[in-house]
Amino acid sequence: MSDTTQAFFERLATRDYEPLLHSVSGTIRCSIEDAGSWLVAVNNGSLIVNRDTAEADCMFTCSREDFERMVVGKQNPTTLFLQGKMQITGNISLAQMFQRLFPDESLSGEKQA
Amino acid sequence: MGEKTTMSVLEGNNFVVSDLHGDIDASPTEALGLFAWDTRFLSRWILTVDGQRPNVLSMDDLDYFSVQFFLVPGTGTIYVDADQSIIRKRTIGNGFSEELTILNHKDKPVDFNVRIEAAADFADLFEVKDHLTKKGELYHRIESNRLLLGYRRERFVRETLITSSIEADIDEHSLSFTVHIEPHSEWTTRLDVAIGLGGIGEHIEEAKYVRGGQRTRSQMKRSLEKLSEALPRLSCEWPSLQLTYSRSLVDLAALRFYPLTLAGQALPAAGLPWFMTIFGRDSMMVSYQALPFASEFAKASLTALAQRQGTRIDEFRDEEPGKIMHEARFGEMTAFEERPHSPYYGAADVTPFFLILLDEFERWTGNAALIQQLELEARAALRWIDTYGDRNGDGYVEYSRRNKETGLENQCWKDSWNSILFADGTLSRLPRATCEIQGYVYDAKMRCARLARTVWNDPELAERLQKQAAELKRRFNQDFWLEDREFFALAIDGDGRKVDSLTSNIGHLLWSGIVDDDKAEAIVRHLMGPKLYSGWGVRTMAEGEGGYNPIGYHVGTVWPHDNSFIAMGLRRYGYREEAAQVALHMLEAATYFKGRLPEAFAGYTRELTEFPVEYPTACSPQAWASGTPLLLLRAILGLEPIGNNLLVDPAIPSQLGQIELLDIPGRWGRVDAFGRGRVDTMAGKNSVF
Numbered sequence: 001m002s003d004t005t006q007a008f009f010e011r012l013a014t015r016d017y018e019p020l021l022h023s024v025s026g027t028i029r030c031s032i033e034d035a036g037s038w039l040v041a042v043n044n045g046s047l048i049v050n051r052d053t054a055e056a057d058c059m060f061t062c063s064r065e066d067f068e069r070m071v072v073g074k075q076n077p078t079t080l081f082l083q084g085k086m087q088i089t090g091n092i093s094l095a096q097m098f099q100r101l102f103p104d105e106s107l108s109g110e111k112q113a
Numbered sequence: 114m115g116e117k118t119t120m121s122v123l124e125g126n127n128f129v130v131s132d133l134h135g136d137i138d139a140s141p142t143e144a145l146g147l148f149a150w151d152t153r154f155l156s157r158w159i160l161t162v163d164g165q166r167p168n169v170l171s172m173d174d175l176d177y178f179s180v181q182f183f184l185v186p187g188t189g190t191i192y193v194d195a196d197q198s199i200i201r202k203r204t205i206g207n208g209f210s211e212e213l214t215i216l217n218h219k220d221k222p223v224d225f226n227v228r229i230e231a232a233a234d235f236a237d238l239f240e241v242k243d244h245l246t247k248k249g250e251l252y253h254r255i256e257s258n259r260l261l262l263g264y265r266r267e268r269f270v271r272e273t274l275i276t277s278s279i280e281a282d283i284d285e286h287s288l289s290f291t292v293h294i295e296p297h298s299e300w301t302t303r304l305d306v307a308i309g310l311g312g313i314g315e316h317i318e319e320a321k322y323v324r325g326g327q328r329t330r331s332q333m334k335r336s337l338e339k340l341s342e343a344l345p346r347l348s349c350e351w352p353s354l355q356l357t358y359s360r361s362l363v364d365l366a367a368l369r370f371y372p373l374t375l376a377g378q379a380l381p382a383a384g385l386p387w388f389m390t391i392f393g394r395d396s397m398m399v400s401y402q403a404l405p406f407a408s409e410f411a412k413a414s415l416t417a418l419a420q421r422q423g424t425r426i427d428e429f430r431d432e433e434p435g436k437i438m439h440e441a442r443f444g445e446m447t448a449f450e451e452r453p454h455s456p457y458y459g460a461a462d463v464t465p466f467f468l469i470l471l472d473e474f475e476r477w478t479g480n481a482a483l484i485q486q487l488e489l490e491a492r493a494a495l496r497w498i499d500t501y502g503d504r505n506g507d508g509y510v511e512y513s514r515r516n517k518e519t520g521l522e523n524q525c526w527k528d529s530w531n532s533i534l535f536a537d538g539t540l541s542r543l544p545r546a547t548c549e550i551q552g553y554v555y556d557a558k559m560r561c562a563r564l565a566r567t568v569w570n571d572p573e574l575a576e577r578l579q580k581q582a583a584e585l586k587r588r589f590n591q592d593f594w595l596e597d598r599e600f601f602a603l604a605i606d607g608d609g610r611k612v613d614s615l616t617s618n619i620g621h622l623l624w625s626g627i628v629d630d631d632k633a634e635a636i637v638r639h640l641m642g643p644k645l646y647s648g649w650g651v652r653t654m655a656e657g658e659g660g661y662n663p664i665g666y667h668v669g670t671v672w673p674h675d676n677s678f679i680a681m682g683l684r685r686y687g688y689r690e691e692a693a694q695v696a697l698h699m700l701e702a703a704t705y706f707k708g709r710l711p712e713a714f715a716g717y718t719r720e721l722t723e724f725p726v727e728y729p730t731a732c733s734p735q736a737w738a739s740g741t742p743l744l745l746l747r748a749i750l751g752l753e754p755i756g757n758n759l760l761v762d763p764a765i766p767s768q769l770g771q772i773e774l775l776d777i778p779g780r781w782g783r784v785d786a787f788g789r790g791r792v793d794t795m796a797g798k799n800s801v802f
Contacts, residue, residue, distance in 0.1 A: 019489060020424060022489045023486045023487070023489070073425075076427070076430075076450070076455060078455040078456070079447070079448055079449070079450055079455045082269070082443060082447060082448035082455065083267065083268060083269050083448045083449065084267070084268035084269050084270060084311055084448075085267075085268050091376075092373045092374050093373075093374035093375065093376065093420060096374045096420050096421070097420060100424045102425075103425065
């Protein structure tokens with residue numbers, strides 16, 4: 001479980017193109033408490049993931065536990081936000097699109113139907 | 114039609130419903146309060162002067178976002194000439210602002226104790242509806258001239274901040290003022306009620322506690338003016354139509370909902386008070402109705418719904434990859450997953466409707482950029498139709514909820530549990546393939562074939578879709594047709610049986626174009642016959658069916674929006690007189706509601722009641738009822754985009770006289786449409802106008 005956050009971003013970095021984000025362009029900072037911060041730059045679905053500290057168009061912050069629960073499909077991103085456990089600043093539509101990437105099936109250990 | 118007992122002001126995501134004094138005294142059964150984001154931020158707001166509630170002289174709703182209450186100090190029982198007047202002027206916008214003024218008409222000074230009692234229960238709208246109790250804790254804070262009321266459950270925080278512009282004596286339940294007014298003078302204070310959503314997004318935090326006053330009001334005025342300037346102007350000989358048209362536009366402006374993800378673009382919410390949120394079905398149907406008038410609604414709806422398109426299997430939310438959502442909510446019960454609306458995907462008709470609206474938007478606007486932007490979402494929606502939508506692989510889209518506890522049993526527009534009944538009144542079994550959904554799928558595939566050819570540059574997809582649509586039409590006309598009764602079954606149910614009630618759904622089939630030409634006449638005969646047609650419109654279910662009830666929600670009432678789509682269907686198959694009749698009767702019905710059609714009215718025959726009887730618990734204004742006159746205008750003017758031109762082919766009831774719709778926006782720029790009422794409808798003999 002402890003490597004889930006790291007594994008999620010590593011997998012994202014190898015993906016290069018994500019069709020679910022085909023019409024999305026912008027930068028998203030994912031700030032995971034006790035795990036660090038990742039910058040995801042999306043350009044019409046093409047992805048670059050790194051640990052840059054540059055300013056992003058959208059930033060979301062949540063606890064590592066909650067993030068990993070989203071990655072494995074045990075926590076819905078929208079309700080985490082509505083409960084006040086995920087803060088989003090900047091362009092909220094980027095966060096709305098980014099949540100399409102949860103869960104990561106290869107990390108969730110559960111096959112989708 | 115009972116006396117009005119409440120007064121509402123609203124603006125997009127928040128609204129205030131009070132009694133005629135301007136007071137809020139919420140009870141379990143009355144949706145009174147200040148509501149925003151599906152939460153009640155004020156449940157009590159009561160003005161007393163020297164311990165008594167003032168008497169009402171009159172009210173004036175200046176616009177949909179402001180209202181004035183004219184009161185006089187209470188005398189206990191009967192009204193006597195008052196020496197003072199009280200004016201409460203309320204404007205909504207991120208909470209509301211209330212200017213409270215007392216005028217002293219006497220030539221002696223007066224002293225009063227003025228008190229505003231305030232409380233907030235922070236009820237989720239679902240709790241208001243279902244009478245549930247809170248799970249978190251309430252708190253309050255008193256600061257200089259400010260009373261903060263709050264609610265906390267874990268990190269879910271909602272707050273109401275009440276600020277007085279002048280010094281007040283504040284305790285946790287009220288703000289009090291010791292008032293002294295000189296002869297012929299006045300006293301005034303402004304009370305700002307701001308709402309806060311702790312933890313949700315920086316820009317709400319920023320907007321938190323922004324004052325509601327003049328600045329907000331002028332912004333809203335500008336936004337309304339901006340919308341009005343862009344709308345086509347209607348000029349008509351029948352004055353009631355002008356009133357109805359204006360009412361529709363103002364109500365649709367009021368029902369604009371601003372999703373956080375759209376940066377200032379608004380889509381139509383479904384209705385006040387319960388449905389001020391994004392709905393897949395309602396938002397898109399209204400957007401369709403409004404396309405010839407304000408295409409930005411369709412753009413916003415398509416964009417917001419594409420953003421929320423399903424990407425995973427989620428049993429609780431009935432979510433599936435490619436599926437378009439049904440309803441989004443933002444309150445506590447949704448946040449804590451006690452309700453599935455985050456968002457909820459329990460609708461089987463909205464995914465094909467998304468594709469229909471996408472194509473119709475392009476036909477009107479020529480905006481290919483949006484069609485390109487949403488190409489993958491459109492393809493995902495097409496995939497959903499053929500995979501998850503067709504659960505049993507029979508070539509039809511059928512539904513059965515995954516969420517058995519809080520999901521919707523019926524996932525078509527007639528979404529009450531008992532709407533899909535056999536002619537003997539018995540309930541059909543799940544999964545159900547209702548007929549109009551198959552019509553939508555046919556239309557969606559035909560339209561996407563056009564988009565594939567003209568925008569997506571994929572002739573192979575175009576050909577495949579066209580073939581699939583043709584095959585669907587052929588099979589549908591066999592499988593759903595009831596030989597003995599000569600209409601299409603309402604549905605095919607889980608046992609493969611044809612659900613044989615006669616319903617308004619067959620009108621949607623005309624609108625979709627799935628009906629074989631040789632069957633259209635029979636369908637029209639049923640729609641306009643006395644069993645389905647009440648004299649005001651087509652009933653949801655025909656008189657004489659086992660489940661028929663003229664005041665049953667989806668089994669006998671007349672729904673204006675339903676009729677607007679039926680009128681378009683009649684036009685599509687060349688039934689000009691019948692379309693004109695449906696339009697005329699619905700527009701006549703609107704005159705009984707001061708131009709504001711209700712969500713539904715009773716299915717009683719026109720001769721019996723002489724006026725349309727409003728369905729008791731319906732929302733008002735209801736967006737797709739407000740959109741109805743717009744689509745009816747399109748139907749009687751015969752407005753159809755043909756390439757870069759707008760075809761105008763009027764079939765106007767003679768009773769309506771001349772109609773001119775000027776500056777219709779579209780890919781042609783702006784054009785005018787004119788028509789003279791020359792169609793003598795059957796209506797003449799029972800029309801009262």
